[in-house]
Amino acid sequence: MSTVESGWYLEKNDQWPGYSVGLKIEKVLFEGKSEFQEILVFKSTTFGNVLVLDGCIQCTERDEHCYQEMISHLPINCHPDPKQVLVVGGGDGGVVREVLKYPGIERVTLCEIDQKVIEVCKEYLPSMAGSLSDPRCHVNIGDGIQYMKEHKDSFDIIITDAPDPIGAAKGLYELDYYRCLKAALKPNGIICSQGENLWLDLHVADQLLSSCRSLFPSIGYAFAGIPTYASGQIGFVMASSRPGLDFTKPLRMLSDDELDKMDMKFYNSSIHTASFVLPQFAKKVLFPASNGNSETQKNFQADV
Template identity: 70%
Template sequence: MSFIKDGWFWETNEQWAGFGVGLGIEKVLFQEKSKYQDVLVFKSTTFGNVLVLDGCIQCTERDECCYQEMIVHLPLCCHTDPRQVLVVGGGDGGVVREILKHSSVEKVVLCEIDEMVVEVSKKFLPDMAKSLSDPRVQIHIGDGIQFMKEHKAEFDVIITDAPDPIGAAVGLYQESYYQCLQAALKPNGIICSQAENLWLDLHIATMLFQLCQRLFPRAGYAYASMPTYASGQIGFVMATTNPDIDFTDPCKKLTEDEIEAMDLKFYNSDVHKAAFVLPQFAKKETASSANSLANFLQQNSSANSTAEFQF
């Protein structure tokens, strides 16, 4: 349970027993409950404006580049010609901003269930949300799962900017969701989804990686540092319908001039390759079958058996 006390915001969570993340608050800028969740924006003392949804930090102006750049450029730099891209979640606009830096992209569809997130981000996170006014961007306020069911074999890359698997959000970590992703991809398509962290959520990261291995001919797991996320790290699961794609060796290797032109602060081709080099404990776990999908779903979905997560 997250809370504000003595000028600090504290993010705590049953998922991470005995662990919390704290940020000093300079000023609360917005606090309201939408149809779907609690929305909080505050100006922190050192990380700029911070967006918090249902008590979980989504992004800060200071370090959002780490997450946005990695979840986008990992898959797009592995695709030879990404033209149509779908973002599920990501109403703050940061993921869309990074996608538009690829000149081949012709259309980006953003599926976000909560319109308040989009509007709040436009006001308080303008560097991220300014991308949403680009003519190549289509904003769909509604259920991303239903959208994918109605748009099969349409996208070159699909990025899922998912929250943590708590409550109804467990649905984003189920095989049926990844089957929807698979069906919405064009041939040679790539997916990339937020996949928790190795220190606190290794069982979830392993489950997602193994799920993708079963559904796709090629899968991978990468991670990056992220100061204001739990454990200071975040992971990404990737998969593709093309068995010849090697995620560790991007087909598009950015030059220093390209990096400068794209205004990248975190991602480069060396970081891309290094992101797939797992520490030994994680390498051993992801190679095993100890943490099965069935066990994860049984433990986490019983209380939400009738719930359906929407974006």
């Protein structure tokens, strides 16, 4: 798996043979093991502090806003009036920070199984984890699946900030997990999940969309570029119990002034729409012409 060689952190993963992501280490800040996983934080020479879990880079101070903003603002801006939001995973606090930028949000519940991740991030990634002290944020240390089973019909939006499908995280990519998501949503609710990347994990993205297609009338897949994730890109799987929902068209068109006040660094309304335009090789797999359940994204891509 991942190694440190000549002062460089090299993320190596059996999922992606012959490929690695590397960052030069200036200083190791924390190294330890929780009940659930190995945790590493180091200061890199060009990307700030870096969080690594079980050998996989989770976020860096330089580019974390891309992932956090997209996985949060895509679903929020497709819902007319979100008030109750559940975040599964995401102990670094980045998604919570973004969700709380909307004053209409009444409560954000974070379900993080690993208390140690939260503690480490509060110390070494305070620009993200500081959001967990907000009075509208409620932290639940425990299994997100069990929490959803105990809170059915409760959330307008559920965001799954999942690591890669390795070890215990594999369950977050299975059909049963998406059944739990659906049961925990309020009517017309929206889910948004980390959807891997198109270059190296297209089969995983296809599996996730297949699960959503079997449960929800509206689905979509967006992606964005982020330098420190495998292949420099990450995807987002979206689904809703509301029929005919067009994820490509945000209900809120944010002005430049609004974006500045929200301290937005990546997301804007134009990127929202453009992120659903897939390269042809991915479109053919994820939204084949014969698939009647993906008309929204198919028709949009045919028109651009």
